[in-house]
Amino acid sequence: MDMSRRTVMAGAAAAGITAASIGNAHATGGRKPVKSLFGTLADGTKIYSWSLENGGTKLKVLSYGGIVQSLEIPDRRGRYTNVSLGFDNIEDYVAKSPYFGALIGRYGNRIGQGRFTLDGKSYQLSVNDGANSLHGGAQGFDKRVWDIEPFTKGSDVGLYLYYTSVDGEMGYPGTLRVKVTYTLTRSGDWRIDYEATTDKATVVNLTSHVYWNLAGEGSGTIENHELKIAASRYTPVDSGLIPTGELAPVAGTPFDFRRTKAIGEDIREAHQQLLYGKGIDHNWVLDKGITARPEWIATLKDPASGRTLTMATTEPGLQFYSGNFLDGTLVGPSGRTYRQGDALCLETQHFPDSPNQPSFPSTLLRPGQTYRSTTVHSFGA
Ligand code: BGC
Numbered sequence: 001m002d003m004s005r006r007t008v009m010a011g012a013a014a015a016g017i018t019a020a021s022i023g024n025a026h027a028t029g030g031r032k033p034v035k036s037l038f039g040t041l042a043d044g045t046k047i048y049s050w051s052l053e054n055g056g057t058k059l060k061v062l063s064y065g066g067i068v069q070s071l072e073i074p075d076r077r078g079r080y081t082n083v084s085l086g087f088d089n090i091e092d093y094v095a096k097s098p099y100f101g102a103l104i105g106r107y108g109n110r111i112g113q114g115r116f117t118l119d120g121k122s123y124q125l126s127v128n129d130g131a132n133s134l135h136g137g138a139q140g141f142d143k144r145v146w147d148i149e150p151f152t153k154g155s156d157v158g159l160y161l162y163y164t165s166v167d168g169e170m171g172y173p174g175t176l177r178v179k180v181t182y183t184l185t186r187s188g189d190w191r192i193d194y195e196a197t198t199d200k201a202t203v204v205n206l207t208s209h210v211y212w213n214l215a216g217e218g219s220g221t222i223e224n225h226e227l228k229i230a231a232s233r234y235t236p237v238d239s240g241l242i243p244t245g246e247l248a249p250v251a252g253t254p255f256d257f258r259r260t261k262a263i264g265e266d267i268r269e270a271h272q273q274l275l276y277g278k279g280i281d282h283n284w285v286l287d288k289g290i291t292a293r294p295e296w297i298a299t300l301k302d303p304a305s306g307r308t309l310t311m312a313t314t315e316p317g318l319q320f321y322s323g324n325f326l327d328g329t330l331v332g333p334s335g336r337t338y339r340q341g342d343a344l345c346l347e348t349q350h351f352p353d354s355p356n357q358p359s360f361p362s363t364l365l366r367p368g369q370t371y372r373s374t375t376v377h378s379f380g381a
Helices: 003-014 090-096 272-277
Strands: 031-040 046-054 057-062 068-074 080-082 102-104 115-118 121-124 147-153 156-165 176-184 190-198 207-209 226-229 233-235 281-285 295-301 308-313 317-321 345-349 371-380
Touching: 031 090, 031 147, 031 156, 046 147, 046 156, 046 176, 057 176, 207 345, 226 317, 272 281, 295 345, 308 345
Parallel strands: none
Antiparallel strands: 031 046, 046 057, 057 068, 068 080, 102 207, 115 121, 147 156, 156 176, 176 190, 190 371, 226 295, 233 281, 281 317, 295 308, 308 371, 317 345
């Protein structure tokens, strides 16, 4: 058992989940990732889909945005379903995806006014969310074509994803060389390792934007999913969803997920923060802080199917977004529409707007340093 899996298990035990129920219910053994054509961009660029399978988890990844197009896991009776929202064609991803399954960069979540100052110089970023910059600006990493290289290593299978963001792209300083590794382990864990280097001082905050519905994409609301988050504080926001700078206690608020709670339980409380977010769209301050190894931070469960997702990360923050802006206009591979609350995102990250919040953990990356971040997703039923 590797270190990350041990820490996931430790946390899972704390969440009342047994070893047998995590990830390895249907161990099948890995096989070489398989590549197929998914579609073609307007400029003629071919977009490929890579299929991976290991330890009972089946993953499909696109070279566009590093998108997880499908992630299938079994329920307690062994029935597989795709638990992540997406599309079955490239055109919809290009035209209207709210970051379904995508890699997010250079900066996950918002930077206020799309502006920050670094070493006395101010930078204006691409603004794409009212007055703010969201998820890297108008053409973030979710809309870039990544170079993908498959690997098999011992009992693991996976993909290396490479993208180089040029100096000044979306307003960010420095050429940023990014390598993301998606690994499916023999116990069916999906692990993401992010790495980046720069040739000028810059800010970086990478994450993954999978929309989870453990009952299956297109199956309806996630309000009955149960969630536990190892965080006693969160970062309240203003009406533009920019953190105020305060680290507020979750105790006595709808944001308290220290004990397992159904997502729908408090989501209609007339709490000012829920009004701003049109539901939950907030960053939790993880009690463990930044860690060298991924540590358990959250467990999600769909009681009906029995499927569970257990997460561990090295990051200090978790953005929990309850799918508030899904409005019934997008149609998934199942042929069904996605309505408000039909999925949730759990994005491991540094806190939003950190470049403008000196008291938040720093997102600064200098030449010679390597940005590193790891998140592990374990599945069970
Ligand atoms: C943000 C939401 C945003 C969504 C985009 C989330 O990470 O927190 O505010 O609307 O991404 O789909």
